[in-house]
Amino acid sequence: MKRQIPGYFFLMPGFLFIFVFMIYPLFYSLHLSFCSYNFAFDTKPVFNGFQNYAKMLTDNYFTAAFANTMFFSALFFSAVMILSLLVAIILDKRVPWSGFFRTSIFLPVVIPLSLTGIVFQWILHQNYGLLNFFLSDLLGLGFLTKNWLGDEHWAMLSLVGVSLWKYMGMLVVLFLAGLQSIPRELYEAATVDGASEFQKAWRITLPNLRESFVICGIWAIIQSIKVFEQPFIMTQGGPGTSTLVLYQYTWENAFKFYEMGYASAIAYVMGAIILILSLLNMKLSRAE
Template identity: 50%
Template sequence: MLLSLAIALLLFHIKRGNEVLRTIIFMPIVVPLSLSALVFMWILQENYGLLNFILRDVLKLSFLAKPWLNNGTTAMGSLIGVGLWATVGFETILFLGGIQSISKEVLEAAEIDGASGIKRIVSIILPNLRETYVLTGLWAILHGLKVFVEPMVMTNGGPGNSTLVMYQEIYFTAFSNFDMGYASAMAYILGAITMVFALINFYLNRSKDHA
């Protein structure tokens, strides 16, 4: 959320080349997540991956090269990085829409009163994004509960169980261990948690429409 908010503020204030920057930020949204995961598998591969090649051969920083997806201490961080790359554009859209919905008269009045730059962001823009904070927060929670593709494609939950997520646990319990009863119970609990947040999201959107 913080990264998306920072990018949205940057896009709002940058006038030159704004369209190009928006395209770069939003492009990952239209790329299938499974394809993104396969590309990042190659980038993060230990021996012939692009990242380690740049660190070892280009920057001569061999001590920073790591088995990113085969090390329990770096695997989850790598998956989080891929998840951020794939989803930060969507939350940026939400924040940018919230910023652009602020009345121009309010922004102009603040500038006339001497609130410009950082002061305008802190005093005017950020306080007027309360609803956007709630919506983006709920969306982030719902998306976090549904994470499956990245760990399934890139690490299969490993090494060990260091990147095992809830959806994978349900999948493995049902189709590897064939314990359908336990898998169904976990699925119902996860579905109930997701439904609670979805209802909160619906309620907030409905309240906003009525306002």
């Protein structure tokens, strides 16, 4: 036992860091979610029960943020999972320049999200954006130009597109790892038995990617529910409330209106949504 004591001392800084910056804030914010606390004016939190959670039911901004987050999540999750899997399958076929394409697809992942938002804010600008210039002046398709970030019908779709460009590389790498772990003998045996490419994909590829679907699905759910930088930088939640999301609304209540209790309650609702969707994804991915 005495020989183990020095080891505990080496572990203490890590445990202290986890407690101070993760465990304590987690439980303190849970306490705040049941309190009324404006840290600019109140001296201490005042317990108010479930009033913060009840307030969400009549808060039009919360309703808009919740609906926008769910719409973004559904669209982003579906698109990133399907496109990433298709790209991974193509790259797994050893196409020419596959190494170059893998690097190019993964490169956006390492670019800071704040810089990504600023660059695409310029690219998608209605008057001097590169996308509208490319469509109208180079291709002569002026009827396709849009106010990508200023039109409520296109703003959220634009944010989904930027998020796909940013995050798809991560899932492509994860799916590629899963594809390359499948024994090639299975495909060879299926070929001998006369199986078509669709049958190989349905009977061999997809069943053997269950764990990859779980990992990629949970990662995509987390990234979609906690989307923040893209709307915060590119649209500021507008036009109107068309791109206001839960994470941004949480930030506004906490650091703009100083309502830490209400912000903590919204944050825990977000956490509950992520947990429920992650468990659902695990159940569906591992189902027979």
